[in-house]
Amino acid sequence: MTPDIRPLVAGNWKMNGTRENLDQIKAIADGVTEDMAARIDALICPPVTLLYVATALAEDGALQIGAQDCHSEKSGAFTGDVSAEMISDCQASHVLVGHSERRTLHGESDADVQAKAVAARRAGLVRIICIGETEAERKSGATLDVLGRQLAGSVPDDATASDTVIAYEPVWAIGTGLTPTITDVAEAHAFIRAEMEQRFAGEGAKMRLLYGGSVKPSNATELLGVTHVDGALIGGASLKADDFLAICNACVSLQG
Ligand code: 13P
Numbered sequence: 001m002t003p004d005i006r007p008l009v010a011g012n013w014k015m016n017g018t019r020e021n022l023d024q025i026k027a028i029a030d031g032v033t034e035d036m037a038a039r040i041d042a043l044i045c046p047p048v049t050l051l052y053v054a055t056a057l058a059e060d061g062a063l064q065i066g067a068q069d070c071h072s073e074k075s076g077a078f079t080g081d082v083s084a085e086m087i088s089d090c091q092a093s094h095v096l097v098g099h100s101e102r103r104t105l106h107g108e109s110d111a112d113v114q115a116k117a118v119a120a121r122r123a124g125l126v127r128i129i130c131i132g133e134t135e136a137e138r139k140s141g142a143t144l145d146v147l148g149r150q151l152a153g154s155v156p157d158d159a160t161a162s163d164t165v166i167a168y169e170p171v172w173a174i175g176t177g178l179t180p181t182i183t184d185v186a187e188a189h190a191f192i193r194a195e196m197e198q199r200f201a202g203e204g205a206k207m208r209l210l211y212g213g214s215v216k217p218s219n220a221t222e223l224l225g226v227t228h229v230d231g232a233l234i235g236g237a238s239l240k241a242d243d244f245l246a247i248c249n250a251c252v253s254l255q256g
Contacts, residue, residue, distance in 0.1 A: 001230060001254055002193075008165060008208050008231035009248045010043040010128065011238025012068060012096060017046050025054050027241035029063040032248065037062030039255045040231070042248050043094055044238065048082055055091035066094030066128070069102055072115035074122075084116075084123035094126045096233075098154050100171045110153025117156050121163050128165040128210070128233070129154050131192075135172035143170075143184075144191050151195050161206035166192055167233040173213025175235060182226055185211055189228035217246035224251050 001007060011028075025044060032042045045066040046054050055065045067090075071081040087095055097120060098113035113129065120127035131150040133143040147168070155164065168188050173179050180188070189209050196204030211223050212233030223229060231251065237243040 001224065002209075002228055005206060005208055005230045006041060007039075007224070007251050007255070008041045008043060008210060009244075009251050010066070010094070010167075010210065010231065010233045011045065011244050012099070012212075012233060012235050013044065013046045013239060014068065014101070014235060015047055016239055017050055019050070019053075021239070022050065022053060022057060024239065024241045025050070025063075026057050028244055029058045029061045031241060031245040032061055032063040034062065036248060036252055039252050040248060042244075044244075045094070045096055048087075051087065051092055052090040059091070064093045065090075066092050066096065066125075068096050068099065070095050070097065070116055070119055070123075070125075072112070072119045074119075084119040084125055088123040088125055092125065094128055094165075095120045096128045096130060096167070098150075099130045100132055100169060100174060104171070110150055113154040114156055117154065117159075117164070121156070121158075126163055126165060128167050130167045130169055130212070130233070132169040132171050132174075132213070138170065138172065143188065147188060147191060148195060151192065151199075155196075155199075159200055159207070160203045161200075161208070165208045165210060165231075166196065167210040167212050168192060169212035169233060175214070177214050179214050179219060179223065182222060185223060185229065186226050189226060193228045215247060217243055217250065220247040220250040221254065224254055 043064040067087040070084040097116040133146040208230040
């Protein structure tokens, strides 16, 4: 954690969830109590098919709802795509951009990710910009070079602490049950903080930096306790309300 930075615990449902899973969103919304919301932000990013109904379910409480990707254009002949404005129209507040599954499976470049981040801000959404090294990059000692290149290419020049969140997700830790050592997480987050401070001064110092990759209730306290880890981006464990809320509670406890 970083003193004076309000943590964000975010769940990415990926391509999981149909209407029958809305009970989990309702349970999470009910579990994000006023007490919890006084200390942390909690966010769920369901598939876009559930976005509008999820925001309606969460509208009376503190749980925030986001999307997992957006197109860079406002509208047009882009079959199957969803614009940031459409996400905003669903009353959502955040959008993930540059998730490694988008970078790898859809060939998104840093420039593509930056264009999406610009679109997100245009539509009034907080953009969560994801970065992370592959296993081969880590093994060859290139991790910090890769993170530096992704940050330089994906984060727009006008980023501020209130409109931009960075999520560090080592690709090899996603969905594998593997996590980096605490030392490695600390090194990556200290590097990201330094890069953001160098580029954005005070805004970079206040920007939230999330860790993602096999976060679960049993390792959340340790991971969230690392300096400059200001929250988590959670895949599998966010699908179950009990697990997601346990991670939120771990974060609250660390807040003291
Ligand atoms: P897991 O928590 O399932 O490893 O997924 C992490 C992730 O990719 C979140 O965006």
